[in-house]
Every structure is written in C-alpha cells, then in structure tokens.
Amino acid sequence: MNCDPEISAALQSIPWFQEIEAMHFESMCGIASLKTVEAGEELFREGDKEDYLYIVLEGRIAVEIFVPGRGRQRIFTAEPMEVIGWSSVTPVVRQRTASARAVLPGRLVLLDAPKLRQLCDEDHDLGYVVMRRLANVVASRLLVTRLQLLDMFAHPGQEASNA
Amino acid sequence: MPEPTLEIGSTYALQKPAFNQLIASLHSMGYQTVGPVVKGDAITYAPIQGLEDLPQGYTSEQDGGRYRLVYTGHPRYFDVTPGATSWKQYFFPPRSEMFTASKEGRNWRIEETPQSIPAYALVGVRPCELAAIHIQDRVFLRDEWSDPIYRMRRESAFILSVNCLHPCGTCFCDSMGTGPKADTGFDLNLTELEDFFLVEIGSEAGKMLVSGLPIQPASAFLIQNANRGIDEARKRMGRVMPNSPELPAFLLSNLEHPHWDVVAKRCISCTNCTQVCPTCFCWDAFDQPSLDGEQSKRVRVWDSCFNLDYSYIAGGNTRPNTRARYRQWLTHKLASWHHQFGVSGCVGCGRCITWCPAGIDITAEVAALQKEPIS
C-alpha cells in the first residue's frame, strides 16, 4: 500500500506518529486524509455521529458547548499538534459531546474513526499504541478541565456565581 | 570594714534589711521599681516600695492547667516562681499607640504619641525571664531597624535578676539552658540566702547602684551555699524538655505526624499560652479613626497565631483549624525561631503549661512526637 507523500509528510511532523513501527505507520497513512479549513468553518457539531479523529497541523480549533440560554461557550482551543474528537475512538461515547470550529485558517490530519477502530481490533499492538496515546490526551484534557472547574482566577466571592 | 573595690562580675553580700536601701537608691536614680506581688491569689508584677511588698512566705504549686498560690510562712522573699504575667508587657505593651494621622486638606500629618512612661527597674527577674528579654531584644532591636516603643523602654530599664532556688512543677529552664542561674545581661543578679542576698554586679549601672550600699565581700561559705542551692534547684525541675540540637530539624520534618491530630482535639485555641509566654511577639496593627474621619490613631496590640483572623488572606484562611494553628505555635517556638533569630523561642518557664485550660504540656507534646517519628 502506497502512502500519499503529502499525507506521509504531514504525519511524520506529528509527535504522535514518530516512533511507531513502519508497518503501523503505513496502516495509519492508509486511513488518513488532509483538510484545510477557513476561519469560522465548523468541523463537527454536538450530537453528530462520530466520524473522524482530528490532529491540528496549523491554526486553532475552538471546542464549544451550547448552553441553552447562554449560547455557545468556548471551553478550549486546540493548538498545532493537539487532538480533537478523541471521543470517536473510545468505545463508549458514540456522539460528539461538543462542537468544533476553526478560529483561524488551518490544516488538519483526519483519521477515519471506524477504520481506525477496526485496525486496532485486528492488530492489538497497534491498538495498544493508539489507546496509550489517547489515554494521554484524555488525561491532560481532564486535568485542564478540572483546573477550569476550580475557577482559580475568580475574585473571592465570585466563584459562587459562575456567570 | 574597708569598702571593697567594686568590679563588674564580682559578687558581694548584702544583709537582707538593707535591700530597702537598694530600692530607695533606685528611686533616687529616677526608676520606678516593679516586682512580684500577691494579687488576687496569684503572683503578678506591680510597683513595689520595698521588701514589705514582696511575696515573702509564698510558694506556688503549678501543673498542667493548675496554679495555686500557697502561703507556707517561709522567710524568703523571692522564693515563688512567676505567675501568668511576664515582664514582656513593660517593653512590649499589650496595647500601644504608634502615631496619630491628622488630615490637613488633602494631606496628612503624623504625630507620634508621646511615650511618657517611667524608666522601669525590674526587680526579681528570674533567669528564664532574663533569657526571654534577650530573645525579644533580637526580635525588636535589629540591625536594619528597631521598634521605637521597645527601644525606649528597654534602654531606660534597670534589670535586677534573681537566681532560682526553688523551681516549681512546670519549670524546665535547665533543659532549655536558660537557668536556674542567670549568667549575663543583667545590671544586678541576686541569690537569696537565709540572712543575706548575694549581689553580683553585671554592669556599670549596677556598680553605681551598689556603691552606696552597705555591702560586704561575699565569703566562700556564702558562695558555696548559693552554688549548692542552685545545683539542687537544677535537679528539682518539674519538667524536662527533650531538647537537643536536632530538635528544630526534627520538628520541621514531622509536620504531618499523626500526633498533631491528637493534641488538636484538646486545644481550644484560647490564646492563653501566647499571652503568658514571655517571648511570643506577634502583634496586629489597626486604625482607630475619629468619628469625623479627620484623625486616625494607629494602634498596635498583641496578637496570637491561635486567632482565626491571624492567617486570613483574601478568599480564605491558610490555617483554618486548631491542628494547623497549634502546629504553627509549637514549631515556631521550638524550630523556626532558630532559623529566624538564632536561638530557641522557649525559655522553659512553664507558663504555657500552667495556664493552658486543657493542661497541654509542650514538653509532653514534643516527647510524644519523638516517640514514633514519621521522619
């Protein structure tokens, strides 16, 4: 299976894909594609059925949740080399839990999520590598979210009213 | 009898009745003499005019959370160990006004509150209390600045110390190296014997005071008596502090010891210990504005690390429970003090043990921590 040179180059620039076996790299290459986005363009919406795992190459992607009565709350921005849409690979969560929108013009690598899951099922070594990296992503997201919960820059007395 | 040539460091004998002449001399030199008196079933410090005001015949029974002044009728004047009050209040008053700010247009003018206080002669300072004064000197009189209130009172004071021959149930000056004998830093130091006071001259001021008194050279017999009494006193301490050069480091590496929870259950954060302690120096400053806002007095008062507000910062309290506050007090006193001032903060006077309503004993707490250290 031949890997598209542009995709291959893009993948090699991502720390995620460095230090994996050539065989695994080729498999991932086969399910990867590239996407360019404009500022303001939506990647996915809350409730969408999951389809892709995204890795940001350039630009900035905002993760937002819609709160009825308050509108879209921007809770996180992903910078180059960070992952968006990890929920597509974890077995339990089947729908997007947040929306993603480009803040700046950018470029992303997309990994076909159903195919990625299938690859992981077929080759547990690759599956282990992918899941280990995903565990790191989810762990660091959780830590960041916890810190946001602590609202550490609130003035004393302000934490109660989380407006 | 030819008058002996007075020398600093030498000891002389003074017949007891002549002590009142000593007091009179102090008065003529402009001092207000303060010393131990019986007041309200306890020993406190108050102005004295002579031997007749001293607590002759009294001893005190002291234990954890217990103080009893007992009249036994013995002939000695200085044989009773201190009560709750310490000499701290004379140099570091519980409340003092630092200055008054008065508004002048959009500007302010400062006027220092005149301190019209007498020059005090402290009569009957025990060696532990003398050590406490020297410790507070390190706190209030530093190279980079000095506290004017403390400085003025301290520099004008005369110190007449008295060696301890009868320590009480909560005394442990011996294990803190501060007594029962005063070594240095006094103007005069007395040892009370049957008919005589032995008087050791410690300074020029002491020498000058003694030069008018009917003193005699101290015989070897008297001096031996005194030394024997002091040695006996050393063996009769009521408590022992497990004191060692390693104690500060030990305490600062056992800050998570389970025993802090045990003592926290008993401590009620009443602040008695910090008030009676002769070395505790924490204070608070606040403004007392006039009703029309045109003037404000800046006031300094004693504070205590056991007070809840003490550790308040915007948005919370860094020591919100008794466990944290008791730990702060003990580790400051016996460990941090070394880092900050080069000596221990504890002089072994035992007041904190006697006057704690829960009877918490600082020596026992340290022993408990050392029994099963976590580090």
Add this chain to the structure above:
Amino acid sequence: MITNIAPQTSAVTNSRPMRPHWAEIIEIEAEAPGIATYWLRFLDPALSKGYIFQPGQFNMLYLPGYGESAISISSDPENRELIGHTIRYTGNVTQNISRLKVGDVIGVRGPFGTYWPLEQAKGSDIIISTGGIGLPPLRPLLYYVAHHREEFGRVVLLYGARTPKDLQYTDEYDSWEKAGIETMITVDRGDESWKGQVGVVPILFYRMRMDPKKTFVLTCGPEIMIRFVVFEALARRVPSDQIFVSLERNMKCGLGQCGHCQIGPYFVCKDGPIFSFAQLEPYYNVEEL
C-alpha cells in the same frame, strides 16, 4: 550653600519602621473590572528622586482610618518618577482606596521583600507563567528585560485570565512582543469575538518546549496555578533552584516582625515574597502550614 544630602533610597525609617511616608496619587488607570493602577509620587523630593525598588518587591500602602495593604509594585524600576501599584479591590482597605481621587495622599512604606532573580537568570531562557492578578508583580521584570534584552536568552510570557475582559495591560502586549518577549495569552472561557486561546494558563506551559538546564521558570498568581506550573516544571527537569514563585500571606508590618506572614520558618515579607522552589520544597506539600 551646597549641602550634600544622600538621596533616601527607601521609604522606611529605620528608627521608626512603622511610620508611613506620604505620596500623592498622580494618576489612576483602570485595568480590568475591579482592578486599577495607582501612580504615586512621594511628597518628599529627596525620596521621590532617590527611591529604588527591584522587580517583585512590594510597598505597604496606608489609608488612615482603614489600615495598610501590601501591594506589589508594578511599574518600571528604571523609570521611577511615578511608582505604579496595581490594586485589586478585595478587602476593606483596598475597597476604600478605590474611593480616592487624583490629588489625594496615601501612606507608603517600603520597598519590602525579595525580588525576581534577574542576576542569576542572565544568559538563560526565562518562561514567565502567570494569570489574573499575578501579572502586576512581574511587569517590572518585563520592563527590565525589554530594556536589557540582550542579557537573556528566549523570554516567554504565558498569561491567562478568567475572561477576555479580565486581561490586564492589553495595550502593552504588542510592545512586549516587539521587545523580544514572546507573549502568549489565554482565557478560561471565551466568546465568539475572542480569537485567542481558551484554556487555563498551565496548558500554555505544558505546550512549551524548553531546555531545562538553561531555563528559569517564574510564576505568580493563585496558589493553585502556581502549584501546577511548578509540578510541570519539575517534571520537565527544570532544577528547583531555577523555579521561582511569588507567594502571598496576611501581612501587617512588612518587616518580619508581626509574625502573620510565616510559612514554616520563612517570613513571606522578608524571606519572600519571591522564593526559589528549592527553598520551599520541604514545606510545599504540607497542607495548612
């Protein structure tokens, strides 16, 4: 007649260290909701000329009738005609300072405390990680770096606030970038008009690449933020004597004498507020110390 009077370099009278020195409010600059910078000039011309401070130090500001508050100096240490103090209105004293106007007079004692390690950091990279009201005590350092840029390696400012309108000194970010200080900003929560990063400031730090041996990490802000930055810096193997934090405690004197500001054996007003993590290490994880 010429009198040689040595200019006074500090607003602390050694024989009367609790006595305030008076300064006039020349300008009040609103920074963010509940925060403003007060620009003060000492009434005494000798003091106005001679007063010196180092980045990271603080003054005790005195409002007669209300009391004193410890406020970090937030202005340029080499431009001292006016001394800037960025104040957040939190307690009784600061809230009454908020009622003062230009021309009013306020008491000053200081400068107090230890300062950011500019000498030790020469030749090294500096990562400054701060948020909210933690930026003011670091601004004097940013000015110093801007004036002496060649003395340091890479200098990065990571700064975050709760929302975009809580960001301070926004009109200076460009000049800091131009002076060679990489400036990265984030907010805890943004809105659609915010084109910058969203996420707590520690993640800016997580994303940084650094050469630990030649990196100094300076941090100031809520203690919880400091904690995470310190842990991450240690995880990256930045030596603990190259990590510096600014701590805050209840202060009444600034002299190490009233006792309130102690953490373990340290007085935060005298042995701090700037500490190396090496100094704090034995006590850092002890809760409620």
